[in-house]
Amino acid sequence: MSHEFQRYQRLLMIYLRPQWRRVLCLLFFVCAGIALSLINPQLLSSFIDAAIAGKPLSSLLLLAGFFLAVAFIKQVTVLIEAYVAENIALSTTNRLRADLMLHCLQLDSAFHTVHTPGELIERVDGDVSSLSNFFSRFLVSLLGNLLLLLGVLLLLYVIDWRIGLALSGFTLFSLIVFDRLRNIASTAWQDERQASAELFGFLEERLAGTEDVRSSGATTYMHYGLAARSRQRLLKLRRAIQLNFASWGPATVLTALGTALALLLGSYLFLNKSISIGTVYLIFNYSLLLNTPIEQIVNQIRDLQQTTGSINRIQQLFDTTSSLQDGEGAPLPPGALAVAFQDVTFGYVEDLPVLKQLQLLIPAGSILGLLGRTGSGKSTLSKLLVRLYDPLQGSIQLGGVDLRSLKQDELHARIGIVTQDVHILHTTVRNNLTLFDPAIQDERILEVLEMLGLSSWYHSLPKGLETRLAPGGSGLSAGEAQLIAFARVFLKDPSLVILDEASSRLDPVTERLLEQAIDRLLKDRTGIIIAHRLATVQKADHILILEQGACKEYGERQALAADPASHFAHLLQAGLMEVLA
Structure with missing residues (x-):
């Protein structure tokens, strides 16, 4: 993993460093969204307890108004966060495309003899496009979800140490399971990207020779070739999705188990008159909120599995060097040259x-x-x-x-x-x-x-x-x-x-x-x-x-x-x- 981590780190440092102001802005709005996500359940819990206690209508309306205001501000925050993230993604991927294209143009003719233009287009555009989420959200969202996870657990400890301890153990177990499943599909996604590149290379080469293909009566042969490469891509894609399910299926099961655990513990404490019904709802709501960062981390791991294949192929392209190295720059005489x-x-x-x-x-x-x-x-x-x-x-x-x-x-x-x-x-x-x-x-x-x-x-x-x-x-x-x-x-x-x-x-x-x-x-x-x-x-x-x-x-x-x-x-x-x- 250390070698892969170095690749991730190198790409992030090279292409996110010029975007550091936007990244900080994105991080601010992510943290703001986390804070608002933690506040709203508290308002709902207070509203439930106030309604059961028979508090005046004005108090209930005030709590409802605060809830609506926080919900509205959170939606605005989400929109701004998405806008900033998309700008980061477009800026970084466009720069990466430009660097890859320049690198390909500087490679020698022997390289371009082996690799078709269609294959290179898919690698320069298709592989880079798959990194969009990696650049715009991966690091910031991972940090944001970890902060949300810690915030929820801390508030659960404040409610009752037994709730906090139980759900902390559940969270730790979930993260260990997902870590075990982290790289299960990365190789399969790399194979799928290669199959896609071969398909595009075949299409580019055949479409460029359309007149010769038609005049020689080779259209049927071309259809067979297209079908074979399309089927190869389908098989690789299906294999990658099947392996990807290994990290998605357990997430659904663990989500259900976590919610059930929170309801059981909340019901037990309520029946023992340790907490109010509003707090039971708060525990339930926080258990659902706890599932959100876990699920998002799972999604990010799944995206990272797809991204790993693209990063490896991009790095392989960058690692390919031309056999024609630039000289030290000896001066040429002016005028006609012998x-x-x-x-x-x-x-x-x-x-x-x-x-x-x-x-x-x-x-x-x-x-x-x-x-x-x-x-x-x-x-x-x-x-x-x-x-x-x-x-x-x-x-x-x-x-x-x-x-x-x-x-x-x-x-x-x-x-x-x-x-x-x-x-x-x-x-x-x-x-x-x-x-x-x-x-x-x-x-x-x-x-x-x-x-x-x-x-x-x-x-x-x-x-x-x-x-x-x-x-x-x-x-x-x-x-x-x-x-x-x-x-x-x-x-x-x-x-x-x-x-x-x-x-x-x-x-x-x-x-x-x-x-x-x-x-x-x-x-x-x-x-x-x-x-x-x-x-x-x-x-x-x-x-x-x-x-x-x-x-x-x-x-x-x-x-x-x-x-x-x-x-x-x-x-x-x-x-x-x-x-x-």
Whole structure:
């Protein structure tokens, strides 16, 4: 339990500490509610005794008025307490979601290959949502219920020591029973959360490929997969609920026993003329009130069992570290940056290298044309350059600095990359172009759009830069989406530009429109062009041809083109696109 307690304590300290004023406010209203809960039975007891004794109506009305006033104030207190608790819950869980999301974004590509976006959404949102009560009420309510428990027992001792002693023993016995049942369902709830994450991961992956699923006639198979995962979640949920009953069933039995014990003792003392009928009612009422904190503690233990599974999964996610650690922050030189691959070997799977002992030097300000068949390692080279992965052997240098010595933010700020698959965000045109950088002025954005030939498209937007684009770029042509990706790189103003099949989705007219813009983009910058089309690599100063992860040919483009024995000259004669397809 000590290890779990440390996890609870760590989460509470990290995320409740900034909310300490609200927590103190919540604690005040919880204590106020406890005090009012203890006062009202006293008023009812006095009212009963006064009515039996034949006290004047004015005295009875006064007691009734006090009772109604206390009841009203208690309801107001409960409302304020709920409002403050909900604010604490929302603030803390939103901050936890943000931290988890940032942590996931900083994990390496190997992690995201194993875990689907749907699974991560369920873990970031679903698991965190289940902690809402834990943050808002668990600690304060536990303390409040313990105070209420002690207050009731103390007042029972004041009434009669025998009542206090008997119900204290009953309370101690109840708490021991519930403590034994505390963790019985926590593992089952953790399994249920994992099954839920797998279900959401399956849904996200299949819904993202709806067109392929329907066109290939695989809908029936998808239904079977959904049914299997839904049933798995049902079985896990049912198991967790069944185990949870072990802590709920005894609570009902103990509540009934406690009430019966209080009535028996109250009746005995009344028949012996030790207490009044009003005091009998007070004992009965306090026995019911005594059950309230016990039941609430049971409920909190049951919630904690569910929470334990979520906390463990959240902590597991936080404990997952990226294999790509930030460097100490070595400075990069200004301007265009040289690129050097020194004996680089890399593979996504051990013993299956994609790149093999690659040696490459791209001088600062020059352009490399990178050619090769599908699977030869072209895109892998670009992924290593932006440090989505680290090489298994060798090193990669940018501007004479090893990538592993750089801060990743500094590295990504100096490299711009355009791929054939463009991700369009469901947000405004401005945010899609600037990627949420408020420092980029509208004038600069419009200048870039004009340069890329997107002016007519921009003027067709109903709200200009504030127009929201549909999820996944729905409504945009492939060419428009690709040009948006180019605009992002222009606005970023990097030192190294990588074009990974960047013009493959453009029609010839749009591609010609873009050629001048590409020339401006590559001017005074180092460039790497990965392409199948001959016209694109004509801009390159050097040519590198990869074959099965190794360098087949490297040299100056003009020299290779003039050498009839070179592989590049053969590609030019045979037709580059056909040979490398």
